[in-house]
Amino acid sequence: ACGAGGSSSGSSAGGASGSSSGEIEIGTVVVGIDGTYPPFNYMDDNGEPTGFEIEMIQEIGERAGLEIEFKAVPWDGVFGQIESGKIDTYACCIFPNEERQEKYLFSREYIYDENRFIVRTGDGSLYKTYKDLEGHKIGVAGGGNSILALENLQKDQNLDFEIVAYNNENYVNDLALGRLDIIYKSPVSAFVEAKSLGVGFEVAECPTVESASCALPWRKDDARSAKICELFSKATQEMLDDGAMKELSEKWLEMDLAAYEPLI
Amino acid sequence: MNIDLLYALKKLPLILSYIHVTLWISICSMAATLVFSLLITIIRYYKIRVLTPIANAYIDLFRGTPLLTQMFFIYYGLAQIIPLFREMQPITAAILVLALNASAYTTENMRSALESVPRGQTEAGLAVGMTDLQVMWHIILPQATKVAVPVLANDFIALLKNSSMAFTLGVREIMGEASLVGNAGFRFFEAYLDAFVIYFCLSKVIGLGQKYLEKRFSIQGRKA
Amino acid sequence: MNIDLLYALKKLPLILSYIHVTLWISICSMAATLVFSLLITIIRYYKIRVLTPIANAYIDLFRGTPLLTQMFFIYYGLAQIIPLFREMQPITAAILVLALNASAYTTENMRSALESVPRGQTEAGLAVGMTDLQVMWHIILPQATKVAVPVLANDFIALLKNSSMAFTLGVREIMGEASLVGNAGFRFFEAYLDAFVIYFCLSKVIGLGQKYLEKRFSIQGRKA
Amino acid sequence: MISVKGLKKSFGDLEVLKGIDLEIEEGEVAAIIGPSGTGKSTLLRCLNFLEIPDQGVIRIGNVEIDAEKYHRKDVYQLRKQSAMIFQDFCLFRNKTILDNVALAPEIVQKKSKDEMRREAMQILEKVGLADKAESYPSTLSGGQQQRVAIGRAMALKPNVLLLDEPTSALDPYLVGEVLGVIKDIVREHNTTMVIVTHEMGFAREVADRIIYMDQGHIVEEGSPKQIFTDAKEEKTKQFLAYCKDVK
C-alpha cells in the first residue's frame, strides 16, 4: 500500500493559488492511485477502482467540471509518472510535509488520517505511555513519513524500541502472527485489514506522535497543473463546507475525518 | 491466513485476463534480447574494434544495476532529454528496458557457451575455406546452442518474471493485478496463489521448449 | 525531474550505511546457493534414484514462480503451519528463500556446464581407477568451472539485486532504504541514483572476481 | 589373468561384438588386429566396463563381473586392476603433463605426492617429455600427447594394460622406444597386455599372441609367426595380404 501519514506539524500555506489564466486547455485529469489501500482506494471485484478517495475525486471532478481518469501505479513508480506528465496527481493519503511542499503544490487537505499504535486485541492497555513501547519492535509502512516521526520520537525521548519498515502491508501479517507486538498505522485501514484476516486489533492507549492530513500533490512550474490544483482546492473546500465530505467519510471510513481546519 | 481456495479460484479469471499483457511484454523482449545479445556476443567474440569496449561498458552498466532504476532513468529520465521518449508508450519502454537488461546477462551466457566449443572445430571450418561468419553460423553456433539452451531458458524465465516491473510504469499485468487484488480484501495468499500458478504454467512452457531444444541439439554418442 | 546531485551525494552515506545488510544477505545466500545447487547438480548428473525426480520438481517449482510469492508463502504461509518459522528472523528467511530460488536457476546452469565437458574426460578418469566422485572433483568440475564462471557470475549478480526482496519481510537494505529516502522528500531520482551507483560498484566486484576466475580456469593453448 | 566369456555389445541396431570368448594368461602380451570399425576398441573398452556389455562375463585377476548383474563397487575393483591408453589419448585437459601422469597414483593408489612427482618426472624422461612437464595437453604435438598417455598408464603399474593403438602418432624411432618400454614393463612387473594395433611390425615384435578380429568375431588367434606366415582362415589371409612390410 501507499505511504500514509506524515510527520509532526507543518507550516506555510498549502493549497492552491499560483498563476492562473483562463485560456489553459485542461482536458482529462489523470489521477494515479496505488489501488492497494482499502478503504481509501482499492480495486473492486471487477478490478475497477473504488474507495473513499475514488468517490471523493469523482465528486470533485463533477463539481469542478473536469473529466477524471484513474490509473493504477505502484508507489515505486509514482513520482516519475507525475513529473513526466503521465499522471497529474496521486491519491493515496499523502501528507504534504515541508520537504514535499518544496517539490510539489498541494491542493486543499481533505481528511485527517492519523496513525496510531495498533496492537492485538487485549494488549491496548499494556501501552499507556511511550515508555511502554521500549523493548518492542514497531512495524511501520516505509513508504511514508511516519517512519521519520517514529525516529524523531525515539531520538527526542531517548526510547529503546526497534523500528521495522515495510514496503507493503506485511507488517499487518507480522502483527497477527506475533512477530511484531505493535504497528504504527492508520486505524481505519488496519481495522479493515484485520477483519479480512479474521484477527482482532485495537488502538493502544498511548497517544499518536503526529497529526497528519491527506492532500493531492501537483506539479510545480506547470500552468495547467496549477490551474487544476486551484479548481480541486475550491471543490474540496465546497465539499467540506456543505457536508459532502463528512458523508463520504462516514460511508467509507466509518467516522467523520473531514479536515475542516487545515493542518498546514 | 487460511487460504480460501474458492476465493483464489474466483479471482483467477480476473488476474488471468492480464495474461496477454505479460505475454506480449515477455515475448517481445525475449525476441529483442535474443537478437541483440547475439549481436553483442559476436562483436565480442571477434573482438571487433571500437564496438567491443562499448559492448563491455554496456554489459557492466546494465548487468550491474537494479532493473527498477533502469526503468526509472530510461523512461522518465531520458524523456527529459529526448522528446522521442516522451511519446513512447509505457509498454514499449518496458519491453525496451527489459531487453536491454536481459541482453547484458544473456550475452555473457552466450559467450561462455561459444567458448565451450573446442578451437579445433573453428579450425576445421576455416581450413575448408569458410569465412569466420560461415564457421560461426554452421559449426560454432549449433554446437554452442546445446550448452546455451538451459542457460537461455533460465534467462527467459527470469525475463518472464521481470516483466512484472512494467507495472512500475503503470502497465497492469499479472503480478501487478495480483497485488491489487490481494490488497483489496487483504487476501494476498489467494491472489499470490493465482499468480504463482499462472507463472508456473508459463515457465513450464519455456521449460518444455528447453527440453525439446536440448534433445534436438544434443550430439549423439559417447564422445559428445 | 532535474536530478539534484548534491542531494544525492548528501543522502549517499545514509543509504550506504545499509550495505552490510545487503552484503550479508547476498553473501550468505550465495554461499548457500553454491553448495545447494552443486549438490542438486550432482544428484541429477548421476541420476540418483528417488532424489532426481524430487530435484526436478523443486527446480520446476522454484524456477517457475515469482520470488515475491515464494517469500510470502514460506515466511507467512509456513509460519501458520510450522511454529519454527514463526520464530525465524526475517533476514534468515530472506536468505533461505533467496538461496532456494537462486539454486533452481544455478543448478540448471551448472548442469549445462558439466555436460559441455567431453565424455572422454570422464572415461579417462574412470579408466585410471578413479571413482565417479573423484572424476567429478578432479577432472570434470575444474573443466566445467571455466564454462560456468560467467554464468555463475550472472547468477550472483542477480542474487545481489534480488536481495532487495528482503525489504518485503521488513529487512531494511540498500534498495529499501533508497525508497525510504526517496519517499521522505519525494526525491526518488536522487535516491535511486545512489542505489544505482552502489549496486554498480558491488556488481563490479563480482565482475572482477569473474574475470580472475576465468583466467585462472582457462586452459591454455589452441585446442582448449 | 583375463577371461572373457560370451561378450556381446550392440549400439542401437548395430551389433558390434557378437559373442567374444578370450583367455589371456598372466604376463602374456596379446595383440588384436583387424579391419577398421570391427569392434577392437569396443572390446577393449568393455574389458574395463567403460562400455557396458549387453551380455557376457569378464574376469580380470580375481574380479569377475557379469554384465547382466553387477555392483558399482565391482566395476571400481575391476578398473583398479588395469590402465588404458585411449585411441584418442584423452589427456586431462585441466592438468599439466606432470599432473596427468602423477594424479591417478596419488588419489587412487594413495601414493605420497612428493614421491609420485619424482616418479612421474622419471617416466616423462623415459618418454622424452621432461621439458614439457609444466605444459598443458593442448599445447602438445600429436606424438607428444600419445607419449603422455603412455606415461599416464605406466605410472599406475597395473596388472593389466589395455592399449588402443599406442603408437599411431609416433614416428619409427619412438615406436622403437615404446617397444623397449613395453618390454621393460613386462619383464619387471609381469604385466599382462592387450594391444590393439594396426602396425603389423609392432604387433609382431611385441606380442606373444595375435588375435585377428573381423565383424565382431574373433576369427583366428595364434603366435605371431603362425598368423603372419601361415594363417588358416581366408579372411585373415586377405587382410594380411596388404601388410607387405611384415611378410
Next chain:
Amino acid sequence: MISVKGLKKSFGDLEVLKGIDLEIEEGEVAAIIGPSGTGKSTLLRCLNFLEIPDQGVIRIGNVEIDAEKYHRKDVYQLRKQSAMIFQDFCLFRNKTILDNVALAPEIVQKKSKDEMRREAMQILEKVGLADKAESYPSTLSGGQQQRVAIGRAMALKPNVLLLDEPTSALDPYLVGEVLGVIKDIVREHNTTMVIVTHEMGFAREVADRIIYMDQGHIVEEGSPKQIFTDAKEEKTKQFLAYCKDVK
C-alpha cells in the same frame, strides 16, 4: 605451386619454426618426416594460416601473403586453394558424416545441394563408409573418423592438399586404399600435396620428394630413393636407422 620463404613461428619462448624455405611444384607430392614435436604440424598449419607465422612469406598458387602485413581477405583466398586433413581429424561434431563431406563444397564453392549429396555419397563409398552416412562423428571408430576427414578434404577438389598423418588410424589394408585414392587424385586433378607422415613405407610409396625436418629446420630433402638409401646428413641417417621396415 607452393612457396615458403623465411617462415618463423614461436609459441611463447619456444621457437618452433626457425626459418623454413620451401618450394613445391604443381602436382608434386612432398612428404615431410621427422621426429615428434619437431614442428611438422605447425608448418602445415602455417601454410593455410591456421597458425599465423611470426615472420615469412607464403605463396599458394597466385595468392601470396606476408605474415607481417596481410588482409583477412587474402587469408580467405589462400585457404580456398587448399584443404587439410588434421592430425586429430576435427570432424564437425554437429553434422552427420554426409554433411561433413558435403558442407564445405556447398557453402564455400556454392555447389548445388543435390549434386553435392550425390558426390559425397560416392566419396563415402570410396572410403568404405556409405553405411555411416547418417551417423554422427562421435559414434565412429578411430579409423572411420580418419576416413571421413579424408573424404571431407577430397570433396573440395582443392589445388593443394595438406595432410597431417592421414593414415595414423588406418590398418594396412586401408593404408593401401588411401594410397590408391591419393594417386587417383593426383592423376585426375594434378593436385599438389604436402603430407606429414611417420609411416615410412607410405611416404616412400606416395611421395616424389621427402623432406626431413628436425628441431624447426629442414635438414635435408631429396627423392625417396636418395633419402632412404643415401641420406647425406648425420641426423637423417640416425632417424632413418630405426625404420628398418623401409630399408
